[in-house]
Amino acid sequence: MTNRRNAIGALALAGTGGWAVHQSLSRRIPAKPRLPSRVAVLRCDSYDKAIQVVWDGLKLLSPAVRGKTVLLKPNLVEYSSTAPINTHPTVIAAAVDGLYRLGAAQVTVGEGPGHVRDTELLLEECDLGAALRDVGKATFVDLNNDEVHRVPTTTSLTALAELWLPRSLLAADVVISMPKIKTHHWAGVTLSLKNLFGVVPGSVYGWPKNILHWQGIDNSIVELAATIPVHYVIADGIVAMEGNGPLHGHARDLGCLVFADDPVAADATCCRLMEIDPARIKHLALAKSLGHLDAENCEFRGDNLGALRHRFRLITGFD
Amino acid sequence: MDTPAHTELRTRAPRTIEEMALQRLALRKFAPNTGDLLGAQLPCGAWSNRPVTAIPNAYTTGLALIALANNPWAPEVRAAVERGFSWLERTQGREGHWLWQWKFRLFDRQVRFDPSKFGWPWVENTVSWVAPTSIALLAYRAWNRPSERVPVALAMLEDRACSAGGWNAGNGHAFGVDLDPHPDFSAMALCALEAHAAGEPSLVERTARFLGRRLEECGSAYSLAWGVLALQRSSGRHLSTLVQSLHRISNPNAATLNTATLALTALALESPAFDFGTRA
Numbered sequence: 001m002t003n004r005r006n007a008i009g010a011l012a013l014a015g016t017g018g019w020a021v022h023q024s025l026s027r028r029i030p031a032k033p034r035l036p037s038r039v040a041v042l043r044c045d046s047y048d049k050a051i052q053v054v055w056d057g058l059k060l061l062s063p064a065v066r067g068k069t070v071l072l073k074p075n076l077v078e079y080s081s082t083a084p085i086n087t088h089p090t091v092i093a094a095a096v097d098g099l100y101r102l103g104a105a106q107v108t109v110g111e112g113p114g115h116v117r118d119t120e121l122l123l124e125e126c127d128l129g130a131a132l133r134d135v136g137k138a139t140f141v142d143l144n145n146d147e148v149h150r151v152p153t154t155t156s157l158t159a160l161a162e163l164w165l166p167r168s169l170l171a172a173d174v175v176i177s178m179p180k181i182k183t184h185h186w187a188g189v190t191l192s193l194k195n196l197f198g199v200v201p202g203s204v205y206g207w208p209k210n211i212l213h214w215q216g217i218d219n220s221i222v223e224l225a226a227t228i229p230v231h232y233v234i235a236d237g238i239v240a241m242e243g244n245g246p247l248h249g250h251a252r253d254l255g256c257l258v259f260a261d262d263p264v265a266a267d268a269t270c271c272r273l274m275e276i277d278p279a280r281i282k283h284l285a286l287a288k289s290l291g292h293l294d295a296e297n298c299e300f301r302g303d304n305l306g307a308l309r310h311r312f313r314l315i316t317g318f319d
Numbered sequence: 320m321d322t323p324a325h326t327e328l329r330t331r332a333p334r335t336i337e338e339m340a341l342q343r344l345a346l347r348k349f350a351p352n353t354g355d356l357l358g359a360q361l362p363c364g365a366w367s368n369r370p371v372t373a374i375p376n377a378y379t380t381g382l383a384l385i386a387l388a389n390n391p392w393a394p395e396v397r398a399a400v401e402r403g404f405s406w407l408e409r410t411q412g413r414e415g416h417w418l419w420q421w422k423f424r425l426f427d428r429q430v431r432f433d434p435s436k437f438g439w440p441w442v443e444n445t446v447s448w449v450a451p452t453s454i455a456l457l458a459y460r461a462w463n464r465p466s467e468r469v470p471v472a473l474a475m476l477e478d479r480a481c482s483a484g485g486w487n488a489g490n491g492h493a494f495g496v497d498l499d500p501h502p503d504f505s506a507m508a509l510c511a512l513e514a515h516a517a518g519e520p521s522l523v524e525r526t527a528r529f530l531g532r533r534l535e536e537c538g539s540a541y542s543l544a545w546g547v548l549a550l551q552r553s554s555g556r557h558l559s560t561l562v563q564s565l566h567r568i569s570n571p572n573a574a575t576l577n578t579a580t581l582a583l584t585a586l587a588l589e590s591p592a593f594d595f596g597t598r599a
Binding site for chain 2: 078080115116117118120121124145147148150164185203204205206207208210211213214244247248315
């Protein structure tokens with residue numbers, strides 16, 4: 001009986017401690033007062049249709065880009081001829097084209113791959129180089145090797161008081177995160193917030209950006225999200241990935257693109273599309289003061305979410 | 320031989336220490352100069368790849384030491400080199416500490432590696448990775464400098480190799496899956512093993528085969544240059560094809576290549592190709 005009482009006491013203590021730590025971590029993140037977030041989920045069952053659907057989504061989202069410089073941050077990790085690892089080049093090129101049609105002054109595509117130093121090889125092998133040449137007017141910047149500037153971090157969730165970040169990111173008027181919708185073996189999901197790992201320059205921190213892992217992946221994701229303004233999200237879920245993502249999961253037809261003006265709302269919506277409770281994803285739960293995690297605070301446009309949901313498998317043992 | 324890469328390289332102002340060290344190496348016969356490298360050394364003895372950040376970097380420190388080994392020695396070079404190696408000696412991947420070894424052995428086992436075999440991290444307070452370990456090993460070889468760290472780091476490279484040969488950034492197996500190698504990391508590790516006359520012959524052979532196959536249709540001068548630099552010792556079979564490809568890609572496009580790629584290209588197109596593990 002004593003043992004059981006002790007065990008219950010220890011569990012209660014651990015639970016209270018965990019709750020206190022979570023409250024303490026959450027309080028370190030500056031809350032941003034927000035209007036309801038705009039989220040549009042549009043059915044798109046093939047990359048052949050992506051150009052039109054991206055344009056439809058941009059019109060629904062109506063991003064404020066007229067006369068502004070825009071940085072598109074896709075998710076380019078590694079090339080694979082079989083696995084849907086990267087944001088599809090057709091979606092990226094369609095976004096470039098659409099943003100120019102909406103009056104953007106300059107659209108730059110920027111990425112700093114975490115595992116690959118040869119960005120030129122990656123661009124060619126995943127066909128993004130060719131897609132951008134076809135669109136014209138789009139420049140690509142390797143964020144791993146861009147000029148860097150010191151930026152103080154804002155949350156103290158990590159021990160990093162400052163980050164050195166690329167000039168192209170800091171100078172852009174509008175930043176659009178363009179993730180591939182995937183599950184992730186460490187973080188649960190990799191969406192618009194986790195995509196920010198790619199802006200941390202390898203020429204300062206190495207390949208991969210292991211300093212972020214050692215600060216805690218979830219804490220680092222939220223630190224980056226609080227430090228770097230992401231204005232809009234265009235997420236590629238036409239073919240997504242489940243299981244052992246971000247590299248070795250299985251392709252899964254989700255058949256949609258997600259557009260939003262709030263990265264937290266976008267990622268929470270992507271989670272719901274994958275039938276994953278967003279509150280179960282630690283970095284999303286931590287980031288709730290940076291945007292709207294709850295669907296009640298979102299204005300949904302486009303297609304019905306319910307009809308597009310698919311249950312995604314997370315890697316065994318993820319909790 | 321003066322190639323278009325050499326000519327273009329003379330016009331470049333390096334933005335990083337990696338670019339500076341590689342440029343100094345590539346132009347060592349034409350414009351020997353180490354003053355700027357010496358001036359960029361941090362008080363701790365390391366070099367930061369981006370001097371403005373002052374973040375010590377083992378990969379960059381290794382490259383700077385190799386560049387210093389291949390340029391005429393000013394009296395101050397010896398002291399700078401001592402301080403550089405002193406920093407390398409006391410900097411190790413986090414898994415080198417018993418506490419983290421314990422963590423990786425008991426709890427954190429999704430990535431398969433032997434934490435007792437460690438090398439160098441990119442930056443302090445992180446684990447060992449293939450590129451900084453390979454380049455640091457080449458620096459030890461270029462200065463013919465004995466160290467207890469060298470055999471441990473060579474063992475780390477062998478431990479982290481991919482099953483099909485070659486290396487990626489750091490691990491050959493994670494979450495139950497064999498990971499794919501990358502050309503540049505494979506080439507760096509192969510250079511390091513061969514410079515120290517280490518490495519299982521079958522691993523060297525598999526890596527050479529991987530590089531030859533992977534780079535056959537490669538359109539990137541950076542990866543091709545690393546491939547040529549690595550294969551010069553181990554394989555004549557693919558070498559001439561890769562050299563021709565590198566000439567074809569780099570000669571008309573020298574002006575568009577970044578400075579590090581230009582310098583690697585110039586080094587790879589020397590005859591024979593530059594050997595990172597020996598001092599000129």
